[in-house]
Amino acid sequence: MRPDDRCRWCGGPVAQGASLIDLLCTEDLLCAACRHQLTPKPCTVMLGTLRIRGFYGYEGLFRSMLLQYKECMDEALQDVFLLPLARRLRRQLRHAVLIPMPSSTLKRRQRGFDTVPSLFSMLHLPIAQVLEKSGEMLQSGNAAQRRHNAAQIRLKADVSLPAGRLVLIDDVLTTGATLQAAAALLPQAKEAVVLGVNQRWLPSRPSVFQQIGERGRNKTKEKI
Numbered sequence: 001m002r003p004d005d006r007c008r009w010c011g012g013p014v015a016q017g018a019s020l021i022d023l024l025c026t027e028d029l030l031c032a033a034c035r036h037q038l039t040p041k042p043c044t045v046m047l048g049t050l051r052i053r054g055f056y057g058y059e060g061l062f063r064s065m066l067l068q069y070k071e072c073m074d075e076a077l078q079d080v081f082l083l084p085l086a087r088r089l090r091r092q093l094r095h096a097v098l099i100p101m102p103s104s105t106l107k108r109r110q111r112g113f114d115t116v117p118s119l120f121s122m123l124h125l126p127i128a129q130v131l132e133k134s135g136e137m138l139q140s141g142n143a144a145q146r147r148h149n150a151a152q153i154r155l156k157a158d159v160s161l162p163a164g165r166l167v168l169i170d171d172v173l174t175t176g177a178t179l180q181a182a183a184a185l186l187p188q189a190k191e192a193v194v195l196g197v198n199q200r201w202l203p204s205r206p207s208v209f210q211q212i213g214e215r216g217r218n219k220t221k222e223k224i
Helices: 020-025 032-037 060-071 086-092 105-111 115-123 143-150 177-185 208-223
Strands: 043-047 050-054 096-100 131-133 153-155 165-173 191-197
Touching (some): 032 060, 043 191, 060 165, 115 165, 177 191
Parallel strands (some): 050 191
Antiparallel strands (some): 043 050
16 A cells, blocks of 8 residues: 555545545545544634634644644645645735745744744745844743744745735634734734634534533433
């Protein structure tokens, strides 16, 4: 079995559990079981006047995969997130220039690659890296300190801004501080695309365990 026939996450056969239609009409890097856990759930968040589109809740398998990709440098996972969305997203953004949120110099050196441009590279759209961190971002500290650190970005001095439609891109919408800072530096950018969205930005909904519990209680009542 070729490496491409193996699920990039569990290592099992990609064809395992897939329907005949899936095998004939779709190409995936994950098996059906893993893709079922990583099904896109598009949402839109307004951050001031910035319209942000996201595709996954920052939880469960998406969170585990993204951390594996970023912190363990598992580049085999790079394309699994956007693959089911790429064709439509490429068409929707075909006249745009993508502006990635910058990583710190330290993180880029540790990983050996730049996270956000790499995640969006499969769209084959122009990417302009015009932003940079104005200091090394610290992950420690309280929420206010982390938000302050995330907002420490600036325009690169030696790069000219592209003309036309600009779309900000990032891996996860967490506090919104980085995207807000980027929108202030690039007021012509009215929209953003992120892979994941922190639960704080999503409508509240019962957890899976709560839903299972509710179903169990309802069945008990029916028997009574």
